[in-house]
Amino acid sequence: SQKIEQNSEALNIQEGKTATLTCNYTNYSPAYLQWYRQDPGRGPVFLLLIRENEKEKRKERLKVTFDTTLKQSLFHITASQPADSATYLCALDRPGYNKLIFGAGTRLAVHP
Amino acid sequence: DGGITQSPKYLFRKEGQNVTLSCEQNLNHDAMYWYRQDPGQGLRLIYYSQIVNDFQKGDIAEGYSVSREKKESFPLTVTSAQKNPTAFYLCASSPQTGGAPGELFFGEGSRLTVL
Numbered sequence: 001s002q003k004i005e006q007n008s009e010a011l012n013i014q015e016g017k018t019a020t021l022t023c024n025y026t027n028y029s030p031a032y033l034q035w036y037r038q039d040p041g042r043g044p045v046f047l048l049l050i051r052e053n054e055k056e057k058r059k060e061r062l063k064v065t066f067d068t069t070l071k072q073s074l075f076h077i078t079a080s081q082p083a084d085s086a087t088y089l090c091a092l093d094r095p096g097y098n099k100l101i102f103g104a105g106t107r108l109a110v111h112p
Numbered sequence: 113d114g115g116i117t118q119s120p121k122y123l124f125r126k127e128g129q130n131v132t133l134s135c136e137q138n139l140n141h142d143a144m145y146w147y148r149q150d151p152g153q154g155l156r157l158i159y160y161s162q163i164v165n166d167f168q169k170g171d172i173a174e175g176y177s178v179s180r181e182k183k184e185s186f187p188l189t190v191t192s193a194q195k196n197p198t199a200f201y202l203c204a205s206s207p208q209t210g211g212a213p214g215e216l217f218f219g220e221g222s223r224l225t226v227l
Contacts, residue, residue, distance in 0.1 A: 004154060034215065043116075043202050043218030044155075089154070093213065099145070099170065100213055102154035 004103035023090035030092035118219035135203035
């Protein structure tokens with residue numbers, strides 16, 4: 001079955017730096033991959049979607065890359081701010097099934 | 113404003129009791145989902161529905177039941193058969209029904225604690 005690995009350790013960075021989060025998967029390659037932000041006690045909020053034929057996607061300070069050879073997606077937040085502190089989840093579709101598979105998420109803490 | 117409303121936010125249950133979590137959306141989405149979230153684990157799919165009066169089991173459906181009598185509503189019942197029901201429950205919707213889902217819109221979640 002598909003496994004998704006996100007770094008379970010929290011990522012601590014200084015304000016203004018670039019945060020880079022990793023999402024690795026095994027087995028089949030998804031048609032697309034999504035990233036969500038989740039604040040404590042709240043529901044996840046969609047951030048970005050990248051398709052298998054796209055190498056990179058950007059939205060304001062966010063950038064996502066998708067390497068189907070490495071079976072990996074990287075999620076970057078440039079010029080990070082304390083308000084970016086949250087847990088970030090990656091999710092993959094499963095071809096032929098109308099559902100997403102989620103990783104456990106990586107907690108990001110941006111310090112002033 | 114359009115969105116998904118889950119209630120209650122917090123719920124306490126005694127062992128052996130059934131409880132029902134409410135999920136209502138006014139986004140006019142066809143597909144709705146229920147996920148369970150436990151610390152250190154990814155969201156796990158319980159049930160999903162792509163159309164009114166139809167739903168499918170997800171990966172961890174045992175001990176749960178759902179109904180989809182209206183497009184806007186997808187309530188989840190946690191039955192006494194669910195062995196470890198204490199968790200954070202998330203309802204989501206998506207405008208897509210064919211193929212894989214696109215962006216999911218989530219509610220604020222319901223935290224169920226079994227005493």
